[in-house]
Amino acid sequence: MAVETGSPAIAEPVSHAANGMARHHLYIFAALLAFGLVAPFVLYPVFLMKVMCFALFACAFNLLLGYGGLLSFGHAAFFGSASYVSAHAAKVWGLTPELAVLTGTIAGALLGLAIGALAIRRQGIYFAMVTLAFAQMVFFFSLQAPFTGGEDGIQAVPRGSLLGLVDLSPDRTLYYFVLAVVFLGLLLIYRIIHSPFGQVLKAIRENEPRAVSLGYRVNRYKLAVFVMSATLAGLAGATKAIVFQLASLTDVYWTMSGEVVLMTLLGGMGTVFGPLVGAAVIVTMQNYLATFGAWVTIIQGCIFVLGVLLFREGIVGVLSKWVKKPL
Amino acid sequence: MSDRLQGTVMFELLGIPPQALFGQLLLGLINGSFYALLSLGLAVIFGLLNIINFAHGAQYMMGAFVAWMLLNYVGVSYWWALLLVPLVVGVFGVVIERLMISRLYHLDHLYGLLLTFGLALIIQGLFRNQYGISGLPYQIPSQLAGGQNLGFMFLPNYRGWVIFASLVVCLSTWFIIEKTRLGAYLRAATENPTLVGAFGINVPRLITLTYGFGVALAALAGVLAAPIYSVNPNMGADLIIVVFAVVVIGGMGSILGSIITGFGLGLVEGLTRVFYPEGSAVVIFVIMAIVLLIKPAGLFGRPA
Numbered sequence A: 001m002a003v004e005t006g007s008p009a010i011a012e013p014v015s016h017a018a019n020g021m022a023r024h025h026l027y028i029f030a031a032l033l034a035f036g037l038v039a040p041f042v043l044y045p046v047f048l049m050k051v052m053c054f055a056l057f058a059c060a061f062n063l064l065l066g067y068g069g070l071l072s073f074g075h076a077a078f079f080g081s082a083s084y085v086s087a088h089a090a091k092v093w094g095l096t097p098e099l100a101v102l103t104g105t106i107a108g109a110l111l112g113l114a115i116g117a118l119a120i121r122r123q124g125i126y127f128a129m130v131t132l133a134f135a136q137m138v139f140f141f142s143l144q145a146p147f148t149g150g151e152d153g154i155q156a157v158p159r160g161s162l163l164g165l166v167d168l169s170p171d172r173t174l175y176y177f178v179l180a181v182v183f184l185g186l187l188l189i190y191r192i193i194h195s196p197f198g199q200v201l202k203a204i205r206e207n208e209p210r211a212v213s214l215g216y217r218v219n220r221y222k223l224a225v226f227v228m229s230a231t232l233a234g235l236a237g238a239t240k241a242i243v244f245q246l247a248s249l250t251d252v253y254w255t256m257s258g259e260v261v262l263m264t265l266l267g268g269m270g271t272v273f274g275p276l277v278g279a280a281v282i283v284t285m286q287n288y289l290a291t292f293g294a295w296v297t298i299i300q301g302c303i304f305v306l307g308v309l310l311f312r313e314g315i316v317g318v319l320s321k322w323v324k325k326p327l
Numbered sequence B: 001m002s003d004r005l006q007g008t009v010m011f012e013l014l015g016i017p018p019q020a021l022f023g024q025l026l027l028g029l030i031n032g033s034f035y036a037l038l039s040l041g042l043a044v045i046f047g048l049l050n051i052i053n054f055a056h057g058a059q060y061m062m063g064a065f066v067a068w069m070l071l072n073y074v075g076v077s078y079w080w081a082l083l084l085v086p087l088v089v090g091v092f093g094v095v096i097e098r099l100m101i102s103r104l105y106h107l108d109h110l111y112g113l114l115l116t117f118g119l120a121l122i123i124q125g126l127f128r129n130q131y132g133i134s135g136l137p138y139q140i141p142s143q144l145a146g147g148q149n150l151g152f153m154f155l156p157n158y159r160g161w162v163i164f165a166s167l168v169v170c171l172s173t174w175f176i177i178e179k180t181r182l183g184a185y186l187r188a189a190t191e192n193p194t195l196v197g198a199f200g201i202n203v204p205r206l207i208t209l210t211y212g213f214g215v216a217l218a219a220l221a222g223v224l225a226a227p228i229y230s231v232n233p234n235m236g237a238d239l240i241i242v243v244f245a246v247v248v249i250g251g252m253g254s255i256l257g258s259i260i261t262g263f264g265l266g267l268v269e270g271l272t273r274v275f276y277p278e279g280s281a282v283v284i285f286v287i288m289a290i291v292l293l294i295k296p297a298g299l300f301g302r303p304a
Helices: A023-042 A045-067 A076-091 A097-119 A123-143 A171-193 A195-205 A208-213 A218-244 A254-267 A272-293 A294-310 A316-324 B010-012 B015-049 B058-074 B080-098 B110-129 B156-177 B182-192 B193-198 B202-226 B237-250 B253-274 B283-294
Strands: B147-149 B154-156
Touching: A023 A171, A023 B010, A045 A171, A045 A195, A045 A218, A045 A254, A045 A272, A076 A097, A076 A123, A076 A218, A076 A254, A097 A123, A097 A218, A123 A195, A123 A254, A123 B110, A123 B283, A171 A218, A171 B110, A171 B202, A195 A218, A195 B154, A218 B237, A254 A272, A254 A316, A254 B010, A254 B110, A272 A294, A272 A316, A294 B110, A294 B253, A316 B015, B010 B237, B015 B058, B015 B156, B015 B182, B015 B202, B015 B237, B015 B253, B058 B080, B058 B110, B058 B193, B080 B147, B080 B202, B110 B147, B110 B237, B147 B156, B156 B182, B156 B202, B156 B253, B182 B193, B237 B253, B237 B283
Parallel strands: none
Antiparallel strands: B147 B154
């Protein structure tokens, strides 16, 4: 089941699980936060928000693949449906943005529970196919359901005001809201990975029969991590709907599921910061190549092929080898 | 989004319920022919290579495009295309297997899925760049134009031919794998490649040829599909996801199982289009959910 049998697993000292955050991780998080605070004065805030939403999405996905060893090819279902629900809640029900995001996240969690409970009944390749098929079902549902607006999606979603007090329409104000959401999401993922629960997950990933023989109820752990991953992917999608004031079929289509796999693979699966890097690279690339149409797809395909053949550790995986520390 | 046949056109043409019913069942059988051909190829490849060929849909699309190119650039007829296209695309598959997939056998099977997914993106992107997404027409060969009035329904000749050809190809594949010496090698290599290699059989070559054969099946399905659906770079992308669901429902343990599941699910989809049209796009996925609940290994699968 171990996904990165090709890359030598980087042994993480177990003591970190008990004593909070490893020091170099603390530094990196602090640097990321500092960068996040000043970035909107240098770079275009909407672009940054897009990167952050996808970074959270990729990290949520990596929680499942890199630590749970489960390759889901249907994560767009959670990302996309959460973004629909969040957009609907903000636009039609008139909820404040934080409540809209919360509603969307809960939708992602519930969908994750339903799909996860069925998908964990199969392993390996079948698991990937089952999740992909269910995501396609969610896509067809989104195409036909009355509240999703079909091909148009839900447009002109109001950004609203935070807690009814702070107007989020200016890009920079919204930016700090998104930064807070995403940063807390990343810290939560870090906490999950380094908790006793996370250690059991890694044990299951490395050797499932052994974990069973040690008395762990493997399926409960798998379902739990699946739901967590779906919830956080939902959080990312729900936030994205508020940022772009749009929920559309793109978010729920299989290409989106493929993109998040690509971000994680490129950044380094099973690393803490890899998906962040992967998301930043892919989103930047899409931004610059947007005018070239199908070339984006072709380049993404090439990255997949080269990544699998030559570069399985990903960017951060390679860096981590250089500095000889888990990143 | 999907280019699979939409029943509504038939519905309006015929109008009368029994004819609509048979019309939809025919469409279901046609879709089922493609499900069967494609899931069969996936099963054959999975059996020996242990990877899921995500590029299967793209290779099916290539089949249709190569047939179109042969007709429009070289003037090769449909009947020659039926023979040539699987060869051309099959050789393409062999090259892919030798250059790329063969480097992944010592790794987790999921890498094979990721690699072929990347290949699918590249192939689809290249064709979209060259031919756009509007779709190209492919004439039904003159020998198969027209149709038969069966009394209770009108059967276009070409559609009858597709069902017939698909059945023949599926059953021949079953025959080769279950009843011939080559098939025996193949099944033995699936069970224990090391031992089969020790008997002096060239297992890597067997693996390569198997992949080429699976790809050729997808390409053949593409040629059969070209005159029915418009030839379009995205024609395989959505179809392959449905075929994955078909494969999960049937389980990949048995060749006959794949064929029966493919045709059966096509029929179920056709029936759904008659009685509850809104559900026709998702009915196969719903069945997949039910099968996962009741018999997780699939209808014809062996429990892991």
